[in-house]
Amino acid sequence: MTDTNATDASTSAYAAAYRQSITDPDAFWLDVAKDIDWTTPPTQAVDGTEAPFYKWFPDGQLNTSYNAIDRHVAAGRGDQPAYIWDSAVTGTKETITYSQLQEQVAEFAGALAAEGVGKGDRVVIYMPMVPRAAIAMLACARLGAVHSVVFGGFAAPELAIRIDDARPKVIVTSHGGIEPTRKVPYFPMVSKALELTNHTPASVIVAPRHTEFPDETFPETPGTTWSYWDDVVVVSKPADPVPVAATDPLYILYTSGTTGLPKGVVRDNGGHAVALAWSMWNIYGVRPGDVWWTASDVGWVVGHSYIVYAPLLVGATSIIYEGKPVGTPDAGAFWRVASEHKATALFTAPTAVRAIRKEDPRGELVSEYDLTALRTLFCAGERLDPDTYQWATDKLGVPVVDNWWQTETGWPIASNMRGLEPMPIKAGSPTVPVPGYALVVLDGQGNEVPAGEDGNLAIRLPMAPGTLAGLWNDDERFLTSYMSTFAGYYTTGDGGYIDEDGYVFVMGRTDDVINVAGHRLSTGSMEAVIAKHPAVAEAAVIGVRDELKGQRPVGYVVLKAGEVRDPEELRAELVKMVRDEIGAVATFRDCTVVQGLPKTRSGKILRKTMRQIADGQTDVAVPSTIEDPAVLDALAPYLRGEK
Template sequence: MSYSYQINSKEQYDAAYQRSVEAPEAFWAEVAHNFQWRRKWDKVLDWNFAEPHVAWFAGAKLNITENCLDRHVAENPNRPAIIWEPNDPEEHHRVLTYKNLYDKVCQFAHVLKNNGVKRGDRVCIYMGMIPELAIAVLACARIGAIHSVIFGGFSAQSIADRLQDARAEYIVTCDGAFRGTKDIPLKSVIDDALIACPFVKRVIVCTRTRTPVSMIKGRDVWLEDELKKVETLGLTDCPAEEMDAEDPLFILYTSGSTGKPKGVVHSCAGYMVYTAYSFVNVFNYQPGDIHFCTADIGWITGHSYIVYGPLAAGATTLMFEGVPTWPDASRFWQIVEKYKVNILYTAPTAIRSLMGFGLQPLQGYDLSSLKVLGTVGEPINEEAWNWYNENIGKGNCPIVDTWWQTETGGMLISNMANITPGIPAWATLPLPGVQPVLVDEHGTEIEGNPAAGNLCIKAPWPAILRTTYGDHERCRKTYFSTYPGMYFTGDGAMRDAQGNYRITGRVDDVLNVSGHRIGTAEVENAINMHAGVVESAVVGFPHDIKGQGIYAFIIFQGLHEDENLTRQDILQTVSRIIGPIAKPDKIQFVTGLPKTRSGKIMRRILRKIAEGETSNFGDTTTLLDPAVVEEIAVGKL
C-alpha cells in the first residue's frame, strides 16, 4: 500500500502548496481520486463565506465506512485496524483486524436499525475509551445516522443540553467506565440527564465495569442481548447507506464565547479526504506503522486521528482507555515498548505533567521504535518541547506541532515529519490547501514578515465546518462575521521572516485548559447558578501543567466564615452543571468588578491581575468604580 498523495520532500511540499492555492479544485480532485466513490462529483468546490456556504465534491455519493473498512478488508483483511490497551495493564488487550472491525461494525449497525435508528437520526454516544465506542461511531456512519459523541467527563446537565439541541432520540452508553483509579458511572449520569429529555426512545447499554445500573423497561436495552438477536436472525453484512458528499457525518459540541455550546457539523466527503490526507502527510505515515493518539474520541482529535483519518488510510491505530499516570507515570512508555509504537501524538498538558515526575519513570523502557512525535490541543512551550525531544525522541524523532480546531476538522498548520523543518513551540507552515492570513483589529491583512495579528483563513479546505446544528446564523456570526470574507479562528499568531506561524493563544473569551476549549461565559453561567453568587467574571491565567488555568472573581452574598467551604460549594456547582474539567483553579471573592459605565466587565484588567500584574492597568478613570481595581489587585490569590 502506498499513497499517491504523500509528500516526500520539501520541494514536493512547496510544489503541492503552490498548486493547492493556485488551482484548489484540480488539486483536491486529484487527492480525492484515491478514495472509493459510488458516484463521482459534478463540481469540486462551491463556496461563499458571506452566507457562509461551502460544498466540496457536490453531487458525489459515497459512504465513509466503505473507505475506512470495506476496501481494506478486500486488500488486507488481517491487518490490525485497532489495538486496544485497557485501563488496567493486567487486563488482556484486544486487537481488531480490518475484517474483525468490519464484522463488528456491521453487527452494531444492525443493532441500531433493529432499535429504530434511521438515516438522518441523531445518536448520542457517551462511553469510555473501549473499542465499542469506535464501533458505534462507524456503525452510525454505516447506516447514515448522525453521531454526536459526548466526552465521558461531562455532567448530566451538559448531556441534557446537547441532547435537547440535537434532538437525539437514541443513546449508546456503558454501565460505567474505568479511568485511572476512577470508576465513572456513565449509565447513572445518562439517567439523570434523561429526566429533562423525555423524547429519548432508546438507550443501548454496553457492559464494561459491571456497575449495578437501572434499566427502564421499553427504553433501555443491553448491547449484548441486542447482538445475540442479530446473530439469531443471521444478520451479518450490513450494506452501507449511500450518502451525499455534503450529508452530515457527525455533530461535535464545543464551547464558545457565549454560554451555550455549539454543535459543530462536519460532512461526509470533504472531512474524509482531508483527515486521511493530513494524517498521512503530517505524520509521514508508512504502511505498518503503529499510530498512538492519546486523545479521547469525545474530542475532535479522537474523531479525526484515532478513527477516521487512520482508518481511511488503512493504518493501525491504538486506543488507550486509561491515563498517563496510572498505575504510575511510566504508562505511556510501557505502551510504546509493548506495541513498538512508531507515532506518538499527545497533548502538551500530558507532557508537562509527565515532566513533573522526572526521568525515573522512563528508566528501562525501550522507546527506539518511535519515529515521529506530535503535539495537539494547545501551543506547546519550549521547555516541554525540548524535554519531549531529548528524553522521548532522543533527538531522533521530528516533533509535529499541530494547530487546528474542532471547527477545522483536521490539522491546518504543522510541520510535516521529515519533510518540513520543525521549530520549538512553532506550528510552522500551513498544509496544502490552507491559506492563513494575519489581520489587525479592523480586518486589514498584515502584509510582509515578520508580523503578528489575529489568525484568519481566507479560503475553504475540505474539512471546514458546514454549520452549527440547527442555527446557521450562529455559525455565520461566530466564525465569518468578525472579518468578512474570512474564517476567524479566534487565535492570535506571529509569523516569522520565513512564513512560519506561532500560535499565541485565544484572543476571544475562550480558555484553552489542558487542550479543552472552555468558554468563559459557560463557566460564569455555572458559577452564577450557585445560590449565594451575585455576579462572577472568569479569565485565564498561566498554569504550569494545564497551560491555562481558570481564575474566577466572584461577588458573593452572605459569605460565611469558612471561605474554603464556600469555594468547594461553588466548585461542586460547576462540576454538576458542566463537569470537573471546567472547575476554576482559583476563586477570589471580591466586593465589585471593574465595569464601564455601560456595565461591561473589563476582563482585560482582570486578566492582568490574574497574571500577576499589580499596576499598569491603563486608563481606569472611565470605570464606574476605579477603586475596585486596586482592591482586587491587593486581594489577588
C-alpha cells in the first residue's frame, strides 16, 4: 500500500480490521477469540455496564497456562522447543520442549498448591533471567493464582512496597543475578524486604544457582520458611490447569507512579490471551514454529507479554536471554544469539541498539554472523529516533519497526502491522493505531485537534482487550490516574500528533515519569530518597535527553541553611542512597548543588521548564505563575551544563 491515509483506504486489510474493531468490537473480538481454547466460550466480548471498568469476555472461562502449553502438546507438537535459554554471562544454554515445559510447570504448580496457593492467591516472583522465572509465572497461571514479578534489580525497599501491596502467600526467588562484571545476591535484598514489610509470606522458594553462589545460606526470617525448588517439587503432586473466569486477574505488574508509589496494574486472563495471540499473528507476523526473541527482562511488561506468554500462545519458540547487548562479550552479542538460534524476529529497546552502535558504529560485527533467518527488528520502550532507525536499517537490511505501548496497555497501541498488512515505514513514527485502540489527539480542553497538531494522546473508551483491568486494590487511583483528565478517554500521559496519513508520532511524556533505557521510573521517588539526606532542604529530579538511554535522571538540590558540603562527596552520598533504595536501574549519577529551585506561587517546582532548558530548547515559555524569575535565571547555566 502507499503512504496515503492508511486508516481510510477501503481496500486496505488494516483499515477494514481497524474500522470493525472500533464500530463493532463485539463481532471483531468474538471472532478473534476463536483462536483461544475456552472451557466455556464467551458469547459477549465487552461489558461496559461498570465503565470505565470494562470487562472482556465476561461469560467466558479458560486457563492461560493450558493455552500456552498443553494445547500444543495435545496437538502433537510436544517435541518443539518452547523456550531456548541462552545465558551469555554463564555460558549456559538449555532448550525446553513444550512437553518438558508442561511437566515442569505442572510440577511447580503442584508445589505452590502444597504451600496453600490457590485461585486468586498472590505469588511474588523476584528472579533473574532464567527459565524457572517463566515456569513460575506459568505455574501460577495454571492454578488461577496471581503472580507479581518484581525486577531483580530493584532494591529491598521497592520489593517491600510490592510485597505489602500484593500480600503474597509465597515468594519465588533465586540465589541471585549475574551481571557482566559482578554477581547480585538476592538473599540480602529479600531478607531486608521482609524486615521492612508489614506482611509475612508463608514461604520463600528458591531456584538455586549453586555454581555461581556456592556459599549462600538461607537467612533467618521469622514467620517465613525457606526451601529449594527441587525439594518442594519432589514431594508434591503435579497440578492440572484450573479454569478461571476470563475477567479473573492473571498478574499484577507494578509501574512507577508520579507520586513515587508504584501502581499495581492488573491484567485479566481472557482479554490478555486473546489480544496477545492476535498481536503475534497480525502485528509481528509470527507463526507456530517460528523462533522469536524478545531481548528484555521478565520483570518488565515487554518480558511478560513477549517473552513468557505471547510466543507460546501461538506455538512459537521464545528465547530467554541472560546477557547484555554489549559486554557479554562484545557488541556482537545480539547478532550471535539471533544467528545461533535462527531467530526470525528480534524485539528490543532502542537503548540497546544505541549501545551496540556506540561500540560498533560501522556495524562490522553484524557481518560476522549469519542473519538470513532474521525478518524484522522490532523496537519499543521509548521513541525510536530516526538516527537509530536508519543505522539499524542500513546494517541489518531488514524492516526496523517501532512499537508504542505502555505497561498499562500490555501490548502495542500503535505499530506497523507486519502480519496483517505491512505498511511503509516513516522514521520517528510507530506507524498507525492498532485495531481496538481508538487513538485521538486532544487539546487541554479535551477537543480533538487537526491532523499534524500536537496534543495529548488519548484513547477513546473502551480500550482494546488485554489492557489494564484496573489497579490492584485502588479503584480511586485508577480513575484519577487514567480516566479523569478527559471524560470518556484513557489518558496515556504521552504527547504527540497524528499526521495526515494517519501515522502516529509520540513526542514524550507529559508527567514526571521518565523513560530510562526503556524502563519507566518515577523522578518523584528519587526526589523522596534524596530529601532524606540530612543536608538537603529540597530537591528536584528531571529527566534530560540522553543519546544512549533516551532519558537520564539529573538531580538539583538546595542545602539547608548553614550546611557546607564538598559537592563531590555529597553527590556520591546521594547517588548511593538512590541506588540502595531504588536500585541500580535508576542510573542516577548526576546531582548538583544550587542556590534555589524555580517555583510557582503555589510552591510547585517548575520541572517541565527545567527539563526544556536542559534539553536545549530555545523557545521555553516560562509560566506566568513563577514566583521569582531570578531563581530560574541563576539555575539556567547549570541546566545547560555551563557550570
